[in-house]
Amino acid sequence: MTKAEFDALYRRLASRTAWAGGDRGALDALTPDRVLAATREVRAGRTITLAAPVETSPGPDNPEPARHRMRRQPEEDFSSGLHFAKDSFAMNVHGDADSHIDALCHVIYDGTLHGGVATDSVGPDGATALSVEVARDGIVGRGVLLDIPRLRGVPWLEPGDDVTADDLGFAETAQQVRVTEGDLLFVRVGHRRRRAELGAWHAAEARAGLHPSALEFLAERRVAVLGGDGNNDTAPSSAEGIDFPVHVLAVHAMGLHLLDYLQFEGLAPVCEAEGRWSFLCVIAPLRLPDATGSPVNPIAVL
Incomplete structure (x- = not known):
């Protein structure tokens, strides 16, 4: 995809997925009626x-792993009386190994955040706009899993492989499910299974993900959230001069919260066995x- 083609796609998606306003972006699609329907x-x-x-x-995909340490002092004696086991954590949230959610302030593109918010809203002390706090009441809705390796008859997609809009549509047909407005869309590429069976690799340089043009499918269906078991973006990038085109299109243009590096290896077999690919999430x-x-730890409830 050339830069000119990407720019045209960006403008098209931004115009088709404009929401009412405020800082929640596509989460505005999660109306009380849709949440109630999802419980069914x-x-x-x-x-x-x-x-x-x-x-x-x-x-190789996690050079800055989370740090976990116990806070027990060497001189502490647990043999009698009351004591508490204590620990602390530190994490690079946007790494290539741990499951996480990207807020709408995560992507800066051409001098702005989503919705034209000024970049000076993100500084050394944090973000004053579009932070993950907008999801403080939780994100609850109808989840749909589209399993692309299942569609293609392979255990996983190889690094560098793209998921197209046609793949998403064909997966719908094969799985007898339809993505609708306000859904939480999850796309499996098999990243976690490949990593478990073959070992970790430098995922920043090579990974399967969505082709930028696949975002047309998401805009047409007006989904509320996008999640994947990889980074959602393919590497190397399929767009000229832009390393993370799906992040730019989804977060910056469309106002979608992204969930990266999830795992679907527990969910997919259950969906297969039950013959249904939608669930409360x-x-x-x-x-x-x-x-x-x-x-983040999303929970599917079937």
């Missing part, structure tokens, strides 16, 4: 995590008022 997806009362375990060991980011994102 629950039939078995089964809950499944869509997050991978937080990793504390370095790897509950996403609860941490309340980090000035943050550009958060670690």
Whole structure:
């Protein structure tokens, strides 16, 4: 995709997905009626995590792993009386290993944030606009999983492979499900399964993801959220001169919160066995008022 083609796509998507205003972007599609309707997806009362375990060991895709340490003092004696086990965590939220959500202030493109918000709203002390705090009451809606490796008859897509709008449409047909307005769309490329079976690799340089033109599908269906088991963006990029075109289009142009590096290896077999690929989904980011994102543990309820 040339830069001119990308620019035209950006303008087209921004015009087709404009929301009423405010700082929630596409979350405005999650009306009370749609949330209530999503609860009717629950039939078995089964809950499944869509997050991978937080990793504390370095790897080729995780040079800055989360740090976890216990806060016990060497001289503490636990043999009698009351004591508390304590620990602390630190994390690079936007890495290439841990499951996380991108807030609308995460992507700066051509001098602005989503909706034309000035970049000086993001500074050394955090973000004063569009932070992950806009999702403080949770993101609850109808989740839909489209399994692209299943569609293609492979265990995973190879790094560098693109998911197209046609792939998404064909997956709908194959899975007998339809993505509708306000849905939380999850697209499986098999990143987690490949990583588990072949080992970690430098995912910043090579990974499967969506082709930028696939965002036309999301705009047409007016989804509220996009999540993937990779970064959502293909690497190397399919757009000339832009390393993360899907992030630019989804977050900056369309106002979509993105969930990166989820895992669907627990959910996909259940959907397959039950013959349904939609479910209630509950996403609860941490309340980090000035943050550009958060670690996250989405729960599918079937």
